[in-house]
Amino acid sequence: MELSDREAWTVIHGLLAGTLFLLAFAGGLAGLWSLRPGFLSPAAIRERMRRLYVGVWVMAAVAWITVVSGTWIVYPWYRASLAGDDLSGCVGAQLPSATTCSPRDFLLSNVSGRTSSWHEFGMEWKEHIGWAAPILATAVAFLVTYYGPRLIPRTWLRVVTIVMFVAAFAAAVVGGAFGAFLNKVAPIV
């Protein structure tokens, strides 16, 4: 039972941060959804808001940790150009290697089936759209903190806040889902 440094970072970037993000999203969505007129007593509103503030800011913080660690720590290992311009370093490879065939090289070389579209579509989309998650999550965290219980009588504003919250989650889902698939097809080793 051992993880290399690279594997440990992929676990931190994807599994730990991803799980925390999912938990924070579920709690935040339930909290936002229940901020409806007639649902909660004043005491319950105060108690609910404290949890909601923590939940939305945790979600935003985790989103930032995920994209920064992904872009600046994990991604360079993925995209390193190790196999040469003709990708000959990947010939005969069953999996990427840390010295001769990076995951990007491996996918583009198609030595293990038609894998190039995993990079050209999956990775290209994931690496960009993932950054929408922390931007939107931070905006939502601010809106929830700024308006607080005032969201209850303002249905339109609450719905818009939920839309932004779900959009942040959707961006993270694209990043997370393609991250999981890519790590299956071409793991960072």
Place this chain on the structure above:
Amino acid sequence: MQQDRETVPEIAELGLAERPDGPGAAAMLAAGIGLFALGLLTVLNEASTTMHDWLESWDLDRGVGPLAGKTTLAVIVWAVSWIVLAIAWRGKDVDLKRWFWVALFLGILGGLGTFPPIFLSFEAG
């Protein structure tokens, strides 16, 4: 500008003062501007080799490539626009709905700019 406000007894009991919508609109619009910047930079990176090289120069020799410039600049644009808008609209009531729709439009454009079939179609020959 809070036309969508209902009368809710439990909120009245909390005795909360109203808050102007300027700061809320600033947060929404800045998010839209940040996402638009991300999409625009992603497209420009494909369309221009000069832009590609400049965006790549932001990677501090970490091997991140042009993604470093695209994401760092988008975050800077987002943060600066939020600060500027927050200062400009501090304590003011603005039309929150109008600015949300503007932000949504910018956000959708930005999202489209990060979709590979779209930004790769701008690839410089």
